[in-house]
Amino acid sequence: MADYDSPWKEALDSYFEPFMAFFFPEAHREIDWGRGYEALDKELQQAVREAELGRRVVDKLVRVWRTGGQEEWVLVHVEVQSQEEAEFARRMYVYNYRLFDRYNRTVASLAVLGDEREGWKPDHFGYSLWGCSVAFRFATVKLLGYAAEVPALEASANPFATVVLAHLKTQETRQDPDARRAWKMRLVKALYGRGLDAKDVRQLFRFIDWLMDLPQGLEETFWQEVHQYEEEKHMPFLTTPERIGLKKGLLQGIEVSLEVKFGAEGLKLLPEISQLHDHEVLRAVLQAIKTAATPDELRWVWAQR
Numbered sequence: 279m280a281d282y283d284s285p286w287k288e289a290l291d292s293y294f295e296p297f298m299a300f301f302f303p304e305a306h307r308e309i310d311w312g313r314g315y316e317a318l319d320k321e322l323q324q325a326v327r328e329a330e331l332g333r334r335v336v337d338k339l340v341r342v343w344r345t346g347g348q349e350e351w352v353l354v355h356v357e358v359q360s361q362e363e364a365e366f367a368r369r370m371y372v373y374n375y376r377l378f379d380r381y382n383r384t385v386a387s388l389a390v391l392g393d394e395r396e397g398w399k400p401d402h403f404g405y406s407l408w409g410c411s412v413a414f415r416f417a418t419v420k421l422l423g424y425a426a427e428v429p430a431l432e433a434s435a436n437p438f439a440t441v442v443l444a445h446l447k448t449q450e451t452r453q454d455p456d457a458r459r460a461w462k463m464r465l466v467k468a469l470y471g472r473g474l475d476a477k478d479v480r481q482l483f484r485f486i487d488w489l490m491d492l493p494q495g496l497e498e499t500f501w502q503e504v505h506q507y508e509e510e511k512h513m514p515f516l517t518t519p520e521r522i523g524l525k526k527g528l529l530q531g532i533e534v535s536l537e538v539k540f541g542a543e544g545l546k547l548l549p550e551i552s553q554l555h556d557h558e559v560l561r562a563v564l565q566a567i568k569t570a571a572t573p574d575e576l577r578w579v580w581a582q583r
Contacts, residue, residue, distance in 0.1 A: 285488045286358045286392075286441070290338050291317070292481050293437045297356075300438040301419045302388055305354070309342045316341040322355070325376045339377070352384045360392040371403040371414045387416040392445055396422055421445055435472050437482055440465065444486045455496050462490040463503050528560040535567040544573050554580055 290297055294315060298306040309315075322339035338356040355373055359366060370387050377385045391399065399420050404413040424431060424442050431439040444465055451458035465486050469479045492500055532551055536544035544567075554560055563579050570576035 283360065285485050289441050289485055290356065294340060296437050300436045301390060302417060305386065308344055310345045313343045325380045352386055355385060355387045357389045358392060359389060362393045362395050362398050367400040367403040370416050374414060374416070389416055389418045390421065391418060392421045394422065394449055432468055437478060440469070440482050441485060444489050448489050455493050458490055459492055459496045459500050462486060462492070462500060466504065467507060528564060532560065532564050532567070535564060539567050540573050547573055547576065551580070
């Protein structure tokens, strides 16, 4: 199953202003971007940690200043929800009023829905009793609404056009790894045609590579295509050595941990572990060494994946 949350969080950290321009252009126009903005993730955690809200998804809290010269500032609370959730609207309401109560500031709650059910688009929460009523509405964007806009997404210079397209194609190719490999390569090649600088190409490539996971054989084919494309265009991907270096670092950590925990018997597992290409599996192996009672027990970490 693709990990949507972590890549989205990293994309929001790197491209908050393009995020607002892409999904919420009216709000984007009312923000004074010249004054910058400030991430308040710790403050968000403090404001909502006592609420029983279930699984946290991608939550971002950012302080911005409005145009017009006012000293007023607002808190923009962003949710990226990749699975349908019955209590989602209530959770948005709880976050909103807790933030307002804590800071006494206007709070704009924004939701990006990345699930696959067309009919699910929560945008309000409320209740009434004996003449007392509460009505809360929040802005919602549905990623499925962009599914028919592939040419426009591919032509856009906004980084979040790539993010949206990678998200949609990851979902669309869940049962078709060959098609996913083809789309992954198509998205990677398109990065150089968007007029992006090297830093953005590097960051967006990381997002695509993280989200569009491939089986080992197709992953190797994909990287062969990447290297061939590099040679043809004379444009080296800066992430390639980083990817190799990350695996090397994980393997070094695993080797040390195996020797400390199991001695020579543990080191016999290294040839098998070295054949693993998924960084998340390698991280899981490294963590599992701490609790595994035997080398055979540790082998189950990658054998069952």
